[in-house]
Amino acid sequence: MNLRFLFAMAVCKCVYHGMRLLGRQASYLPGWFAVKLCPDYLRHIRKAETVICVTGTDGKTTTANLLSDLLTSAGRKVANNRIGSNTEFGIATAMTCSVALTNRCRVDAVVLEVDEHYARIVCPKVRSDYIVLTNVLRDSLQRNAHPEYVAGKLAQIDCPKAKLILNADELCSSLLLPENPRVYYAIARQEGDGVTPPNRVNDCPDCPRCGAPLRYDYVRYAHVGHVHCEKCGFASPAADWLATELDPENHRLTLRHGEEEYTLPMLHDSVFNIYNELAAVAVLSEMGLSMADIRTALEATPLTKTRLNQLRVKGVTVVSMMAKSNNSLPVSMVFDYIRKKPGKKAVILALDDLDESKSSERIGWIYDTDYEFLNDENIVQILATGVRCWDHQVRLLLAGVPREKLVCMQDELAAIEQLRCKDLESVYLLHDMSSYSRSVTALEKIRKVLEGAL
Amino acid sequence: MTIEFLYPELCNLYGDRGNMDYLRRCLPADYRGTHMGDEPWFVQHEVDLIYMCSMTERSQERIIQALTPYRERLKELMDRGTHFLLTGNAMEVFGKTIQDGEKAIPGLGLLDLTARRILPRRANSLFLGGFEGMKIVGYTSRFSHMESSLPPLFRVEKGLGRSEGAAVEGIRSGGVLGTYLLGPLLVLNPDFTRWLLDDLGAKDASLAFEKEARQAYQVRLEQFQGNIEV
Numbered sequence: 221m222n223l224r225f226l227f228a229m230a231v232c233k234c235v236y237h238g239m240r241l242l243g244r245q246a247s248y249l250p251g252w253f254a255v256k257l258c259p260d261y262l263r264h265i266r267k268a269e270t271v272i273c274v275t276g277t278d279g280k281t282t283t284a285n286l287l288s289d290l291l292t293s294a295g296r297k298v299a300n301n302r303i304g305s306n307t308e309f310g311i312a313t314a315m316t317c318s319v320a321l322t323n324r325c326r327v328d329a330v331v332l333e334v335d336e337h338y339a340r341i342v343c344p345k346v347r348s349d350y351i352v353l354t355n356v357l358r359d360s361l362q363r364n365a366h367p368e369y370v371a372g373k374l375a376q377i378d379c380p381k382a383k384l385i386l387n388a389d390e391l392c393s394s395l396l397l398p399e400n401p402r403v404y405y406a407i408a409r410q411e412g413d414g415v416t417p418p419n420r421v422n423d424c425p426d427c428p429r430c431g432a433p434l435r436y437d438y439v440r441y442a443h444v445g446h447v448h449c450e451k452c453g454f455a456s457p458a459a460d461w462l463a464t465e466l467d468p469e470n471h472r473l474t475l476r477h478g479e480e481e482y483t484l485p486m487l488h489d490s491v492f493n494i495y496n497e498l499a500a501v502a503v504l505s506e507m508g509l510s511m512a513d514i515r516t517a518l519e520a521t522p523l524t525k526t527r528l529n530q531l532r533v534k535g536v537t538v539v540s541m542m543a544k545s546n547n548s549l550p551v552s553m554v555f556d557y558i559r560k561k562p563g564k565k566a567v568i569l570a571l572d573d574l575d576e577s578k579s580s581e582r583i584g585w586i587y588d589t590d591y592e593f594l595n596d597e598n599i600v601q602i603l604a605t606g607v608r609c610w611d612h613q614v615r616l617l618l619a620g621v622p623r624e625k626l627v628c629m630q631d632e633l634a635a636i637e638q639l640r641c642k643d644l645e646s647v648y649l650l651h652d653m654s655s656y657s658r659s660v661t662a663l664e665k666i667r668k669v670l671e672g673a674l
Numbered sequence: 675m676t677i678e679f680l681y682p683e684l685c686n687l688y689g690d691r692g693n694m695d696y697l698r699r700c701l702p703a704d705y706r707g708t709h710m711g712d713e714p715w716f717v718q719h720e721v722d723l724i725y726m727c728s729m730t731e732r733s734q735e736r737i738i739q740a741l742t743p744y745r746e747r748l749k750e751l752m753d754r755g756t757h758f759l760l761t762g763n764a765m766e767v768f769g770k771t772i773q774d775g776e777k778a779i780p781g782l783g784l785l786d787l788t789a790r791r792i793l794p795r796r797a798n799s800l801f802l803g804g805f806e807g808m809k810i811v812g813y814t815s816r817f818s819h820m821e822s823s824l825p826p827l828f829r830v831e832k833g834l835g836r837s838e839g840a841a842v843e844g845i846r847s848g849g850v851l852g853t854y855l856l857g858p859l860l861v862l863n864p865d866f867t868r869w870l871l872d873d874l875g876a877k878d879a880s881l882a883f884e885k886e887a888r889q890a891y892q893v894r895l896e897q898f899q900g901n902i903e904v
Binding site for chain 1: 683684686687688689690691692695697699709710711730731732755769796798813815817856857858861882883886887889890893
């Protein structure tokens, strides 16, 4: 046994337990010590029987958390990095928690959410059995520039034995690492799917093989859908796991795998969360779990609360939703989800990153985001809040939202007092991940305003 | 008046298309979009403004290739003073070369500028600058810098110019306005947009949502003039 490695692990565990005693999260620093003391730390650490890495632009937290929960429900002992960092250091911490001081593995499986920039470093070192590539979509421009750049990074993952779990409906990721074994999942054409990309952003307009414009058999957001090229015959990959029917009313979906069809619980009715669920189901099935066990585990698993929180106040549904700011597509998808919900609605935009006034004031993303979706007769009021509220206001006006529907105030709590509650059936509070704790306060404020008014 | 947006399906990064959305609301004109494979509108017709904006590095090479057959016509338009608004890395397409490590990618050679890619490093910066007595606010986020003998578009007060440490930003050559600033530059800078409309001869055109746009501009300007990190 490598002494340097054992020393690094002892330090890592000491730092971890010390920080936990002090009430700290201990997700990054213990692993930082481990890797600094032993650069090959992740290669030496004993691996669980199954190591799953989840990477990609969107949905990796939800998918990784869901996989952990489902595996736990199915009776497996699982380690993961859900408490924090998804870089090499956070992953070193999570892996350390999966082994005893003697480097004996104490869990059946490790589920790791991996930052897309670190995937090429981490995935081979942890000897991934499965790599879930959720998607490669537009993200923060400062860090991720554009999908071609991120796809180029992911294409450097050198892990030839790992089985890839890929979204056949997302072209930027589904063609990556062509030498790896792979399994595809997809959602078949559904009522309401069009053949023209519905969003302002489309990062795959042309055929990856010949450069001709792609034709869509169906598309549901950005470039996510099934394509073909009329010039060279290229087409999206066929799905091994195909959700054929979605039944949001009864929270059920029908999944086809080969000749078999299965009915499973649908954890959430938004299409991006259905993709996350399909990815998780595909992994579990590849691991050998029976569909009966997967169904039982799904039935026992609620969606992570940080992303979606719902309450009823005197007949009004109040929904708090995470909408990752600085990232146009998830926000557009949330806007689309809201506009398709029935009834009169108010929308509160509390999207700005809390650090935005200090260092990262870049608002290009709001011009990639479909604010036009909020120009809907059933959306009767929009509160633009946060440090960039004035920019959101201009964007909403450019999207055609009438001035009289708008309230523009920096302080979201003050803005909430302006809610016009008459005939309101639902209120949607959209917050960034960084402002989750503030959204809890805002939710309480909405409750008070609604209780006072109704 | 005719305004042509070149390759909107490829030049669709970072919210730059907000500039065209805003211009449409300010200025009634014939707006033309030229897609890959189409003959650009400017080849057979007169245009008043050609707009091109941020794109991927691979798209830069595709667009250089697509525009090469029309190089002489573009030169004629530039010599005549036709307005070009080039945001993000679009101006590099019109330069001499884009140096990417050992590889030199020839540009259209219409502007005296040489770009140098710094991939995988990404240069991010807020920007406060000056232009014809007005203050310009914006930001840049890019994989390249450039050198040029051409006069600049903006004078740097804070943030990144043409390259690290440069006191000037972008290029201005006749009617060609090129800047590394990206995103909705025209929405962010009502004074600059007013100047552009006037320079295009559209003095009667009014700024869309002027009150709200100026409010947002004023807040940003005060922040940028304070102790904000760039």
